[in-house]
Amino acid sequence: MQKITKEDNYDVIIVGGGNTALLTAIRAQEVGAEKILILEKAPKTERGGNGYFTTGLYRVVHSGTKELAELMPTMTEEEREMEFAPYTADEFFSDYMIGNDGLGDESMMQMIVEESNAAIRWMIKNGIEFETGSGSMMRVGGKLVHVGRLAVQCKGAGAGLSDTLYKMIEKKGIELHYETAARKLLTDDTGRIMGVKIQGNKAVQEVKSKSVVLACGGFESSPSMRAQYLGKDWDLCLVRGGRHNTGDGLNMAMDVGAQPYGNWSGCHAIFIDAESPQPARREDGEKTSKRIYIFGLVVNSRGERFVDEGEDDITMTYSRYGQHALKQAGRIAFQIFDSTGNDIINAMPVDDYVGAPYTKADTITELADMLAIDEETLVKTVEDYNNAIEPGGSLEYHKFLGLPHDQQALSITPPKSGNAFALNKPPYYAYAVSCGITFTYGGLKVSKRGEVLNQLDKPIPGLYAAGETVGGLFYTNYPGATGLTAGAIFAKIVGANAIEDNK
């Protein structure tokens, strides 16, 4: 690997080695940058950020099967026959707004929606392949059916995307250093960014550049920042992704006057295996996730429910529900299924439950006993739920599974507003879950050009941000698979502007 010298002056230094950073570098070279430096804090064996862990699903506006087949030429005849419904900009925008409590920068959200299709097309033009999301299809009675609203997935999931991007960076001759962290932004007397102070294995040095792009994630892997911004007990949660996103880019930028923006007390956190290894193992990918609670009930160790398992499509609720596990005694909860539910979750296209640890019993009483849950309360919780089931509250899932899909249980607290079918077919199964943080919502304020803004909403010359370092994209909810899409959109924007602004 070449050594960085004092004489080097880069067109752009890109901080981060995740999907956003690498796409930013590809874009910068595309618009004419000759000297690009990528800094990846992680060792090579842990490169690729959280993107590596993903299923690789992208939320993208599209017009249905015909266009999807054009974007994903490997789509089989059988997949084409499934007939994917179009996903319109209005639907994406409305999914984006749901659960965000009217908060959020609507014009920024609109940009993510409107640019989603173009971003994917740009990635395809650059040689990245997509395929019909294996994470969004399942076989029911021998027939392939589309589950949920997502259809576009990168080939080989997150690991495939990361490996492909690293190969491209190498082939394009873009300079990249592992185990090299950005520690401080360098400025001149006017406040213009002049480079970065970096820390490698053996040396700390200053490196000059005309612009810097921060694409180094949020602060989900810093227990102290989690406790500081997210609040009590967040230092104790489990982490789903890599261990290197410790808020460095946010702190460095705020040190030079950048404006913090968005929901700093909010994050994406889901139910994951209570015994998930920490730090998370890359080979596990999303295996520790436990997202299909919609087919069962979730209870705490007192035997009480605390979320509406059927409020909406899983991709619209899963990122909000993890935080509730953190609030339960011992930070633990149990997802409970009867044999019907358990068969379904194990047949779902994601392998959340396949091979996961569970407790099995012939009766609810026995299950409670084995889990040290209050027996009487758990039996009553299940009975109350079964008795409360009534017609209404249609969610798509049960339709093709041959289950009653138009049932709800509204008279219990919390209600189960959709997908309610009786939990009464033994044996019963319980999966112990806790709260796993995915990423943080607070970040830097940026313009639509990706420029980092100061406290007066003016760009800090030479400083740009992309991906999860950007604040204001999500507030109290996250429509699943928007992170990779937003990363690609910002990469395309900042990769160009960081170069063109300095020509």
Ligand SMILES: Cc1cc2nc3c(=O)[nH]c(=O)nc-3n(C[C@H](O)[C@H](O)[C@H](O)COP(=O)(O)OP(=O)(O)OC[C@H]3O[C@@H](n4cnc5c(N)ncnc54)[C@H](O)[C@@H]3O)c2cc1C
């Ligand atoms: C288990 C899991 C599953 C997910 N599934 C999906 C999905 O299917 N679809 C979807 O859209 N999103 C998904 N996400 C979210 C998705 O991973 C993120 O939205 C996306 O990866 C963000 O990209 P990024 O490039 O901004 O950050 P990251 O991919 O996290 O990259 C940040 C990079 O910055 C580096 N870094 C940090 N600090 C420094 C420093 N000081 N100097 C140099 N480098 C530094 C890190 O090492 C890392 O390489 C998932 C996340 C997880 C954890």
